[in-house]
Amino acid sequence: MTHEHFEELLSAYSDGELGEVASPSDVASLEAHLPTCAPCTARLAEYRGMGDALRRRAHAETAPAALRQRIAATLEAAEATAASPWARRRRPMWSPGVLAAAAAVVLAVGLAVGGRRGGDSGTAGETAAQEVLDSHVRSLAGDQAHLFDVASTDQHTVKPWFSGKLDFAPSVVDLAPQGFPLLGGRVDFIDGKRVAALVYGRRQHKINVYEWPGGSESNPAGELRLGYSMLHWTHAGMVYWAVSDVNPTDLQELARNIDTISR
Amino acid sequence: MRYTQRVNEDADERSGRFAKLMMPHLDAAYAVARQLTRNRHDAEDVVQEAYLRALRYFDGFRGAGGGASDMESRAWLLTIVRHTCYSSRRRSMDRAETIEFDDRLHSNPLSVDEDQRLTIEQALAQLPYEAREVVVLRELEGLSYKEIAQAINAPIGTVMSRLARARERLRKLIGDVAESST
DSSP: OOHHHHHHHHHHHHTTOHHHHSOHHHHHHHHHHGGGOHHHHHHHHHHHHHHHHHHHHHHHSOOOHHHHHHHHHHHHHHHHHHSOTTOOTTSOTTOHHHHHHHHHHHHHHHHHHHHHHTOOOOOHHHHHHHHHHHHHHHHHSSTTOOOOSEEOSOHHHHHHHHBTTBSSOOOOOOBGGGTBOEEEEEEEEETTEEEEEEEEEETTEEEEEEEEEOOOOEEEEEEEETTEEEEEEEETTEEEEEEESSOHHHHHHHHHHHHHHHO | OHHHHHHHHHHHHHHHHHHHHHGGGHHHHHHHHHHHHSSHHHHHHHHHHHHHHHHHHGGGSGGGGTTOOHHHHHHHHHHHHHHHHHHHHHHHHHHHSSHHHHHHHTOOOOOOOSOTTHHHHHHHHHSOHHHHHHHIIIIISOOOHHHHHHHHTSOHHHHHHHHHHHHHHHHHHHHHHHHHHO
């Protein structure tokens, strides 16, 4: 057993996770070795001590009061824009002070968020872009993350799965040789339409490619939004949106491959 | 008018439920963001943006209608904080061209203190992002190896070796700090 491997076992043991990652014989040999070895016992204590120290340190510092207030104000303003800004509950309606304050907060948030989102122009393309990004983040974030209705790397499993669920046949191609393995797909809703969402991998990253019929031929156009790369193009009567946290050039490459291989 | 009022009550109720579930985890969110961004200013920005994102995706959260445990709400929020850190980091990397340059740009380490416990934080700030991330997921978020593997989309064996390597580096760094201060 190498020295490094032993440190891995000790570290996993300190987390109570050794059974998850090591063979029963490794567990047994470590447990037999520990009581007889002072340096290993000390190392184990050090690992645990570092964890305790980090937690103590992290919990010793609370979020600044100013941050708490800023978040409360941001949430209030976000809700005010979601509903109608003038009819705030339990306040006199149309009070000029309330109106002005609400408008100021909405404007401030709009400016802060608008810079990153590129502004809400309200056009169809803008709606689609925002919904595509929301869908991408929703498909990956949190324990309600839902990436696949059909999880398979086989295009001959994924493509037939869509038939009967959509009124068009999406391009489903296996791009594993090109470095974009197919991972699966699902039906999603963008701009009030049922669309195909195909999921491709790129190294450790996931890429959602959305597809639905429409539009006239257009070359891929990319943008960065909230730190995500997005690429939009139209080919052979199909609108495509690709979104991921990969490098924008990766999305360009994926688009080229989809267009050449699918038709 | 009646419709407008109902919409507003729904919105108020929704933001009330959101605040009740998510605001108790503000300190935890800030702690995670601080370790990942390595400075308080960026951490505040990340946490604020994460709460805005969380509000937008709240309807998709399984526990939004009630019945979510404290742990579930916390885990959901912290995942969004982590994603926000990641994308804010990508934004600054796009501006700064390379990771190394970005790391120096943001190295502005957490303030130095006499307190021995601070050195663990300083040591953590020296590690690359991937190493800091697993330490935060394990020690601050308290996730199991299986959960970490899902969160970083890597095999469980990678979680084990990455954590072990991070701990060894931390151990040596803390040793260095202690030696150089005497």
